[in-house]
Amino acid sequence: MTNEKITGIIVGYARGPNTQYPQFVLVRLNVSKNTKIDNYIGRKLVVVNKHGNRYVGKIVRKHSRKHPIVRAKFKPNIPGQLIGSTVIVE
Numbered sequence: 001m002t003n004e005k006i007t008g009i010i011v012g013y014a015r016g017p018n019t020q021y022p023q024f025v026l027v028r029l030n031v032s033k034n035t036k037i038d039n040y041i042g043r044k045l046v047v048v049n050k051h052g053n054r055y056v057g058k059i060v061r062k063h064s065r066k067h068p069i070v071r072a073k074f075k076p077n078i079p080g081q082l083i084g085s086t087v088i089v090e
Contacts (some may be wrong), residue, residue, distance in 0.1 A: 006031060006040075006089040010047065010082055014063075014071055022077045025057065027087055029068040037062045037070060044090040045072050047082055055082070059089075 007030050014024035027045065029037070045057040057074035072087075 008045070008070075008087045008089060010078070010085055010087060011069065012083050013080075023073055023075075024060075025072050025074060025078060026063055027059075027070050027072050029070060029089065031068050033068075035068065037068055040070060040089065045074075045087045046090060047078065047085055047087045049079075049082055049085070057087075 008027040009030075011026040011028050014021040014026055029040065031037075040059050041061060043059050045059060047055050047057075049055075055074050055076070055078050057072045057078075059070045059072050061071050063069040063071045
């Protein structure tokens with residue numbers, strides 16, 4: 001893997017038919033189609049809001065077979081205002 005910064009966009013919380021799971025966040029990575037998403041499992045994600053609060057999470061599994069979407073776990077949970085914001089993969 002190269003040392004270039006890979007970014008992504010927070011798509012939303014993981015959801016079931018009746019339940020929302022705010023500890024799990026879906027993130028769409030900005031990578032090419034040929035990239036294996038399995039290589040990113042276990043990597044850190046960092047997102048900073050407009051007040052300077054820094055949230056650190058970890059990619060725990062892939063979410064989609066076709067699209068570069070992964071499931072990440074943040075502790076503490078990210079607020080809903082950060083949905084749609086950019087994350088950096090470290």
